[in-house]
Amino acid sequence: MGFNCGIVGLPNVGKSTIFNALTKAGAESANYPFCTIDPNKGIVPVLDDRQDFIIQYVKPKSVVRTTIEFVDIAGLVKGASKGEGLGNQFLTNIRQVDAVAHVVRCFDGGDITHVEGSVDPIRDIEIINTELLLSDMEIIDRAVERLRKSSKSGDKELIKKFELLSTLQGPVAEGKLIREIDGYEEIVDQLSEYSFITAKPVMYVMNVEEDELLEDNEHARMVREHAAKEGAVCVKICGKIEQEISELEADEAKEFLADLGLEKSGLTEMTEQGYKLLDLITFFTAGEKEVRAWTITQGTTAQKAAGKIHSDIERGFIRAETVGYGDFAEIKSLTKAKELGKMRLEGKEYIVQDGDIIYFRFNV
Structure with a gap:
């Protein structure tokens, strides 16, 4: 498998619609909060033009693609870290993924109810980030308190963990996402058992209307500016278009995208950005029996x-x-x-x- 990616966001921003289109998994999608109760999972093969080219000339008996697992996690709301909505069980699901795709509503669409009553992508991002940060803060505070006592035994490993967690505690309490803290990679690597959510790499997935795919609307521009400050990446996608593409054969899909003036689908863009975020590359094994793609770290x-x-x-x-x-x-x-x-x-x-x-x- 290439990597797994948790799809998060407020209710009714288009998460399940995008998930369905990406995975053809048929997750229920409806115009009310908490439609997704358990995390839906879908395994998606990574389509790679290089592998297709190799297949064309090697002519193997079988082909194995590398894959991405998408996990559609129920919409979070204010207070999720304290158990509001469906709360902590979903925060636990997020801890298990390699990267986070944060779906942000960037379309007005009056017929789709927004859980906060209006469309404001930056407010929505901050609500989600706050809940994720509060969840990390709770874990850090509990661990620091526990290690404060146990590290008095003189155990060097426990003392080191206590010091590292204490390094994170101050900035997180001030509202800083862990991935924004200087030197966080090394700290998090040594504290891997805690799986901090706000340390995970993030791509913001801007869900827009079809006529806004080629040129950013005001909402999308705001998200790009925010992502740049945070060091995150952005992908623009139209959930409705991705659904249509998912029902087409490969050649038809290419033609459909060309008609829209697009070079690649949202899934392709999310895959490419995911590989960049996680510093992943692909190598191939090829022979008459099989051409297979393998994902490894750069x-x-x-x-x-x-x-x-x-x-x-x-x-x-x-x-x-x-x-x-x-x-x-x-x-x-x-x-x-x-x-x-x-x-x-x-x-x-x-x-x-x-x-x-x-x-x-x-x-x-």
Whole structure:
């Protein structure tokens, strides 16, 4: 799997509509709060033009895509961190994802009721962020209090955790999201068991009307400015259009997007931004039996990448026979790539590059 992404937002901003379109999972969608009671999950294959090109020339018997799991989490409201609405159970669901897609309503649409009575994307963002922050604050405060007592035993590990949590406690109490705190990555890495929500990378998904896809309306401009200050990314999407695309065949979908003046669907944009947010890349294994895509973190060595396939391959790693995607795209044959000297023999410390086609040699 590539990664999993929690879709959050206030009720009635279009979360479930977008989720349904992305995953074709058929989650219930209705014009009232708390329509989504349990988190809906959908596994979506990542469509990659490079993999399609490799398939065209390798002609494998089977194809395996990498995937993204989208989790549609019920609409949060003011007071969710204190149990309002459906409260803490949904905050727990958010803690389990790799990244957060925060859906923000950027359309007026008078027939869809807004839970706050009016459309104001910045207010909506702040409501959600406040609830997520309050939830993190509660966890930090409880942990600090517990460790304050237990660290007196002199245990170095407990003392270190106490110090790290104390470093977060002040800024969070002042209303700072954890991902806005200097040096948070290293701190959070050492406190990984707490799964802080406001440390997770975020993309703001601006839900707009069809005629606002090509040019930002005032609401979308406000969200982009806010995201820039926060260091987050933005994706603009029209839930209705994504639903229509989800019902079309691939060729029809491309034609439909072209008619709208769009190069890619909302799903494609969310996938690309998700990979960037999480610093992920894709490598391929290719042969007559199968062409498969694998997702790894940027900077992964060849030996560790081999372990993504099977622990035995990592353990018995000999070498990685590698063809860069650019070379394959030019030559269109793995056999010819080898004959022309474009297949490189890489060792265990080789850093895998995005698009690499690799055959691992191993011996166990």
